[in-house]
Amino acid sequence: MAVKVIIPTPLRAYAGKRDSAEFSASTVGEALGHLTTEFGELRKHLFTEDGKLRSFVNVYVNDEDIRYLAKENTPTKDGDTISIVPSIAGGISCNCCSSGCC
Amino acid sequence: MSTEPRARLSSEIAAKIRNHGAETYPHECCGALLGRELADDLREIVALFPLVNRRDDSPRNRFSVTSYDVRDAEKAARRQGLDVLGWYHSHPDHPAKPSQYDQDHAWPWYSYIIVSVANGEPQYMTSWRLSDDRTKFSPEDLEIRERANVGAGP
Numbered sequence: 241m242a243v244k245v246i247i248p249t250p251l252r253a254y255a256g257k258r259d260s261a262e263f264s265a266s267t268v269g270e271a272l273g274h275l276t277t278e279f280g281e282l283r284k285h286l287f288t289e290d291g292k293l294r295s296f297v298n299v300y301v302n303d304e305d306i307r308y309l310a311k312e313n314t315p316t317k318d319g320d321t322i323s324i325v326p327s328i329a330g331g332i333s334c335n336c337c338s339s340g341c342c
Numbered sequence: 343m344s345t346e347p348r349a350r351l352s353s354e355i356a357a358k359i360r361n362h363g364a365e366t367y368p369h370e371c372c373g374a375l376l377g378r379e380l381a382d383d384l385r386e387i388v389a390l391f392p393l394v395n396r397r398d399d400s401p402r403n404r405f406s407v408t409s410y411d412v413r414d415a416e417k418a419a420r421r422q423g424l425d426v427l428g429w430y431h432s433h434p435d436h437p438a439k440p441s442q443y444d445q446d447h448a449w450p451w452y453s454y455i456i457v458s459v460a461n462g463e464p465q466y467m468t469s470w471r472l473s474d475d476r477t478k479f480s481p482e483d484l485e486i487r488e489r490a491n492v493g494a495g496p
Contacts, residue, residue: 249425250451254474284476285449296447298409305409325412328429330444330454331370331397331404332436 243271245322247282254281268299269312271322286324298325349427349453349469350380350485351387358390360464363432363457369401372431374415375453376424385427385453391415404443405431428453428469435460438468440479448472453482 242262247255255261261278265271276283286297293299299306300323306314316322362371374391393411397404407415407429419426429452433439438458440448448454450472458465470479 248449250449253451281474300409325409326449327409328372328407328412329397329405329447330372330429330431330441331400332433332441332443 242318243316243320243322245271245275246324247275248324248326250326251282251285251324254285255279265316267312267316268301268306268314268322271316272299272312296327296329298327299323300325345383346481346483347383347385347471348483348485349375349385349387349455350487351377353486353488355387355390356467356484356486359430359455360457360467362390362392362430363434363459363464364462366395366401366432367459367462368434370395370397370403370405370432370434372405372407372429374407374412374419374426375428375430375455376415376419376422377427378424379427387427387453389422389424390430391418391426402434403436426452428455430455430457432457432459432464438466440470444470445472445476445479448476448479450474450476454479455484 243265244260244262246260247258252259261275263271263274265274288294301314301320372395373393375387376389376391377385377387379385393407395401395405396408397406415426433456438456453469455469457467469482469484471482472479
């Protein structure tokens with residue numbers, strides 16, 4: 241038994257076209273670490289350069305949003321399913337600065 | 343021969359996107375593009391899943407779709423035997439070009455359709471895909487066909 245990570249459709253091209261992968265992991269962070277070690281091209285689409293989950297990347301363990309649990313320290317057990325779901329955002333460039341802050 | 347990816351949609355679907363942009367003006371509209379991949383560089387958008395812009399603090403220049411909305415869109419697509427191929431949104435009184443903010447919040451593979459809306463009137467509509475290395479959006483050719491022709495021929 242292991243933790244199953246569902247790979248979202250847009251990112252399957254960076255994971256050998258697989259729709260899921262299984263790892264032995266005791267936390268969400270550990271599972272995502274295994275995932276991005278095995279499929280290195282996934283990393284930049286999930287994490288920022290300083291290793292934080294991108295703001296629009298949401299992670300669920302069995303339908304529970306890890307932001308309301310212990311984030312990446314959320315414990316996992318055999319048989320759990322981890323889902324990665326984007327929130328979608330965008331818009332025109334703001335006028336107050338050049339970095340799109342608002 | 344061009345390698346630019348293509349997204350095919352009916353004039354009816356295109357009109358619905360434009361109209362959504364006009365309806366929500368001066369705020370940004372947003373929604374999901376449902377359809378199927380016909381080949382690596384060709385996809386067909388056959389339905390929309392309009393969504394509510396969750397950004398009530400700056401809806402004139404931002405849109406946001408929560409992960410719960412994304413899951414709803416994915417469920418709606420599955421019920422119809424389709425996939426979520428991407429997302430559309432409007433740029434009120436701005437060109438139909440992706441911003442740095444759009445790029446920072448995107449994934450490759452998805453189609454990102456943008457419709458510009460000037461003074462309440464929908465104008466240009468473009469589509470974009472994020473590069474594998476996240477450094478730029480590249481244009482995706484929008485093939486708008488009369489409904490009877492959608493699904494015919496490459």
